[in-house]
Amino acid sequence: MEPSIDKGKILQGIYLFTGIRETDLQALAQMAVSRNFPRQGVIFWEGKEAQGFHILVKGLVKLVKSSPDGKEFILRLVMPGETFGEAAVFAEIAYPATAVALEDSQTLFFPKAPFLQYLAASPALARNMLATLSKLMYHLTRQLEDLSLKEVSARLARYVLERCKETHGRIAPGLAVELPTTKTHLAAYLGTISETLSRTLARFKSLGMIEVDKGKITITDPAALQDIARGGK
Amino acid sequence: MEPSIDKGKILQGIYLFTGIRETDLQALAQMAVSRNFPRQGVIFWEGKEAQGFHILVKGLVKLVKSSPDGKEFILRLVMPGETFGEAAVFAEIAYPATAVALEDSQTLFFPKAPFLQYLAASPALARNMLATLSKLMYHLTRQLEDLSLKEVSARLARYVLERCKETHGRIAPGLAVELPTTKTHLAAYLGTISETLSRTLARFKSLGMIEVDKGKITITDPAALQDIARGGK
DNA sequence: CGGCCTGTTGATGCGACTCAATTCAGGTGG
């Protein structure tokens, strides 16, 4: 068994719980269950009736849709501190995707019933949850826009720029973005396959727009990237 | 000016407000503003700071993403009784898509600030809103799955089957689904263009899977459709 | 009647997926 962790402590840093009173945090910590998953372990399956949602404490999780013939699309890579599986808790629907741990991971699991009960008593929590879902919806519509209107090069360019903005707060030559995992996963996230991603990266590099090195992409020509992200060429 | 409508009456039939007390409904009706839009009128623009959300009372509305070069993707067709523009209200984000009336339409508009204030006092309303957002997210992930993993024929087959199930509660030979609007719009909704949709419909017809007639599709071979929707052939 | 929008059908080209071969890095076990 895990050495007992301070669940209340963990909750303090989570966006979902900002502005929640200390005593309420303790109540929430009470209902949370710490769970561990090995690399490649399935946290929940698409189509399974939702029993609650998770907060990722440590590790890395992918949310995937997969097709009968083995292709898969990564809806989201979940980083520590983020929640996942929330949506299925509030409507009578099943998990819309499968969650798989990409590294040994630890989560806090909130069972549906007690959480909903608590939610009814906490407007601040409800408000935070609405904001969380809203941001996820925003993200999903962005992905839809990319998939339906843009080609792979534009999606990749946008991805690199957004990650750069996210990690450094700005976009400038010389700044680098870390790939959270393998290029194959990135390909699945961008709605393509590793071969195509490899070629596209090679083309960007040959055009002097980026440098690629060991799971790290360095931006050398932001303007050109932005042009491509908009759909240019 | 419109002859004054009974806003309270309208709210009663809306999913978002089920289980809300009568007196609360009156308060909500107070804050709602009736607005009218002509065919082709823009209700809000993508990127504009959200000021509130709408309930469609009458008419038809499309939520679209459009690219610089004129292509557009329809995220959702909004039918009377449904809400739209909700997501942007709860996080500090802009409207993620543009809303356009496809027919002369009437909405009830709920301004952000008073609605949020009211929401804090009504757990039932918060709960309903969470459920609404959850269902929309489910829908978005379905679309993402289709776009990333399936080809046009599979998307069309799935669309026809789902609409059939929705309108008749079951799927059987002889049942028909109405197209809400033009085939060009349906194409944009399926992430393709009208030419490709036309060809695909023609192929389905020649294979004896459907009959097409005047904005109506009649299913003749459900099994074959289901096979294609799963990715077969 | 003459525009306009929608829908259909044909020919062509391009982007990206498929299949296949090779290299490379990391981890394992002898």
Added chain:
DNA sequence: CCACCTGAATTGAGTCGCATCAACAGGCCG
């Protein structure tokens, strides 16, 4: 420590789905 294996990444050749461009038919409305 090296041989081995596995998964990731890269590169090439071939194919396919679908968008593009273009021409044309039908319905609706002013």
